[in-house]
Amino acid sequence: MADVHLVTGAAGYIGSHVVRALADRGEVVIGLDRVPLPAGLDGRCQFVPADLLDRPALERVLAAHTITAVCHLAGRIAVGESVADPSLYYQDNLVATANLLSAMRGAGVTRLIFSSTAAVYGTPETTPIPESHPCRPINPYGRTKRAIEEMLGDFHHAYGLDSVSLRYFNAAGAIADGTLVEAHQPETHLIPLLLDHGSGQRPGPFQLFGTDYPTDDGTAVRDYVHVVDIAQAHLAALDYVTEHPGAHAFNLGSGHGASVRTVIETVEAVTGRPVEVKRVARRAGDPASLVADPSAARRTLGWTPAYPDLRSIVASAWAAHPAQTRIGQGARV
Ligand SMILES: NC(=O)c1ccc[n+]([C@@H]2O[C@H](COP(=O)([O-])OP(=O)(O)OC[C@H]3O[C@@H](n4cnc5c(N)ncnc54)[C@H](O)[C@@H]3O)[C@@H](O)[C@H]2O)c1
CATH class of the missing domain: 3.90.25.10 (UDP-galactose 4-epimerase, domain 1)
Incomplete structure (x- = not known):
């Protein structure tokens, strides 16, 4: 039987490519987002319109399906906005993820791939940056992502949640048919x-x-990395975390x-x-x-x-x- 994966942020730029890659591999995908899916995902997943801040809605989704693993891409992503209005980032990144992790725990879902970022490193002391580089984020966006990585470590030790944090550098590019273009609101990329x-x-x-x-x-x-390559890394990370318990982190860049x-x-x-x-x-x-x-x-x-x-x-x-x-x-x- 095919695995069932929940993808949060499925309507987003990278999430929509992850949905597509999973569906193309024959997995069953539940796509969750608080905005509608792009037309380019028609027929590729079952859509659940929900906000991660709505904990009861999240619990209903996880109770209704036997989820093998979650790819968690939902969140806010603009560094400048996070400096001007950090509350948005603590809500949609940190509080939303805390909701997701406790709902997963309640439903017995034990695997997660998390969209982290190069922003967790802050100002680099060495370049190129290895995963062992100290994490000292210099903006609220990076701090929320780093706090989530630390939460994933704690949830592994206490509750056996296995995770891979993928620290994307700058996602860019598009698939050839033009159905899933990059278009953030507002666009800052x-x-x-x-x-x-x-x-x-x-x-x-x-x-x-x-x-x-x-x-x-x-x-x-x-460092620019193609969105299709990021999506493929999610498939590899899902395979990896199935065999390797832990709270892992990998850079995705060129x-x-x-x-x-x-x-x-x-x-x-x-x-x-x-x-x-x-x-x-x-x-x-x-x-x-x-x-x-x-x-x-x-x-x-x-x-x-x-x-x-x-x-x-x-x-x-x-x-x-x-x-x-x-x-x-x-x-x-
Ligand atoms: N784009 C990049 O270059 C880049 C780099 C590093 C990390 N990331 C991370 O990758 C992830 C996806 O980025 P993206 O470029 O696809 O962004 P995006 O803005 O296109 O997609 C994010 C999606 O998350 C959804 N979302 C946000 N908060 C939500 C909530 N509370 N409940 C439900 N849905 C919610 C939004 O509606 C949106 O569709 C983000 O977590 C981001 O931090 C992106």
Whole structure:
């Protein structure tokens, strides 16, 4: 009999790709989110509209299905917003996850894959960053994610919950058919913003936050990893946690840093269109450089990214962009 997986944040950018990867592997998927699913997931999962802050609703979902494991992607993700309004992040990340874990405990569900982030490390002391690097997050977003990782450790020791925290660096890219495009509300991610500005779908110049970082060209350096590769890592992590009890953590990144300027140039090269740029001050809570050492995920999970370079990631995002294909429009709410 196929396993049944619950995916929280199923309507989101990464969650929708995880649903798709699980369904494509033949698993039964229950997708939970407080906003409707994108059309690109039609027929791929059973949708449960629910808020993780609604504990009784969560308990009903877990009582109604025999869940093998949970992939927990629901949460808030914007660093700047977390600095301006941390309460939202303590609610939707920390309180929501505490609800989920106690409902799982009540229902006897003992496996979880958690969407963590490079933001748990804070300002890196070494680059690339291995999992053994100290975790000293410098913004409320990172602090909520780190607190959840620690909660997962405590729940393993006390209650036998087995988990893998996947510390994503910068998720980007799209699948070829354009049905699940990246579209956060509000959009704060670099590649979709550049594609929107370059294609004229977003008015005004692109705002470049910070040109005085201690990096080669003064702009912030990040490690971009394709969303399809992140989804595949969830499958590998589910297999791993089935055989290896514990509370594990793995970086998901390419191991290569790209500055904002490099990404702008790559977007211009891929689209053939110039992007008008306006330099502005640094954003609160943004470290200068975040680059993963992804070797543990490759070695231990057997994870091999299919999109190892920035250009192929940007090209996939552009191929699926609404300026190129009308299918992407309306795919997200
Ligand atoms: N996108 C990235 O580059 C990135 C990097 C590191 C970590 N992450 C983590 O990955 C996860 C998914 O990110 P994403 O880019 O797909 O974000 P997203 O905003 O596209 O998706 C998040 C989804 O969670 C849902 N959600 C939020 N709070 C909820 C609640 N209380 N109850 C029910 N649903 C709720 C939202 O409705 C949304 O559909 C997040 O946890 C994020 O912190 C993302």
